[in-house]
Amino acid sequence: MSPHRPILEALERLKSRPADAPKPIAVYDLDSTLFCTGPRNLAIARAFSKFRPQLRPYVDQLESHRMGWNVMADLQELGFSDKNVLTELRHFWRATFFTDHFVKMDSVYPGAVELVQALRKAGCLTFYLTGRDDPGMRPGTLQALASAGFPIPSSPEEQGGDVILRLKPTWEEEDLAFKIQVFEELRGLGEVILAFENEPPNANEFLRAFPTATVVLHATIHAPDPEPLDAGVHVLDNLAGPWIQATALQ
Numbered sequence: 001m002s003p004h005r006p007i008l009e010a011l012e013r014l015k016s017r018p019a020d021a022p023k024p025i026a027v028y029d030l031d032s033t034l035f036c037t038g039p040r041n042l043a044i045a046r047a048f049s050k051f052r053p054q055l056r057p058y059v060d061q062l063e064s065h066r067m068g069w070n071v072m073a074d075l076q077e078l079g080f081s082d083k084n085v086l087t088e089l090r091h092f093w094r095a096t097f098f099t100d101h102f103v104k105m106d107s108v109y110p111g112a113v114e115l116v117q118a119l120r121k122a123g124c125l126t127f128y129l130t131g132r133d134d135p136g137m138r139p140g141t142l143q144a145l146a147s148a149g150f151p152i153p154s155s156p157e158e159q160g161g162d163v164i165l166r167l168k169p170t171w172e173e174e175d176l177a178f179k180i181q182v183f184e185e186l187r188g189l190g191e192v193i194l195a196f197e198n199e200p201p202n203a204n205e206f207l208r209a210f211p212t213a214t215v216v217l218h219a220t221i222h223a224p225d226p227e228p229l230d231a232g233v234h235v236l237d238n239l240a241g242p243w244i245q246a247t248a249l250q
């Protein structure tokens, strides 16, 4: 069975949806779900190594597509062990990772743009729900979405639009708590039929809140020691499904 089948079935169901059914919504996380943060983490490590040249030989061995969830751990695995420098890098990372400048360095996972476009074409409202913060990262996020070819909101207010970008109101807010708060807004907008996440606890919360939705965990990287994934969440190694060809043929 194709691993992408749950998404294809959801696409198929959209075709037979009654005209008066609540608007279907597809919800997408951004970091490590649609966007690969490896190039961003690598750029941050390179920028920091200008201040601490002893780190440079280790940073030079990093590869953007093989970076883990934690760049400090990646460097330790390569044999770098100066705890003070790693602590400094952690502070530097926290100050730079969630910024417009570095966010634009992300790459896009293969098939992600085509997937979002295919679901939009099938009638879904596109709802980006991210732990990035507003206003700090809205301009960079919009630029990154647009330059990759993702649909973007048509107006700053997004009222009544079919593409919505929802970011955290403050950097400090906890990601999952923020996302759960947005569930009410989603219920008011229509019916969540698909949700994409890379963090197992977030995927679980989606399925618990929207049990009829197809919830997909994109198995990229995630925070350490997550809770077990609920049985109903679909796990995908990649987003490169048949929608790539469908888009290419248009």
Ligand SMILES: [Mg+2]
Pocket: 029, 030, 031, 032, 033, 197, 198, 199
């Ligand atoms: Mg994420």
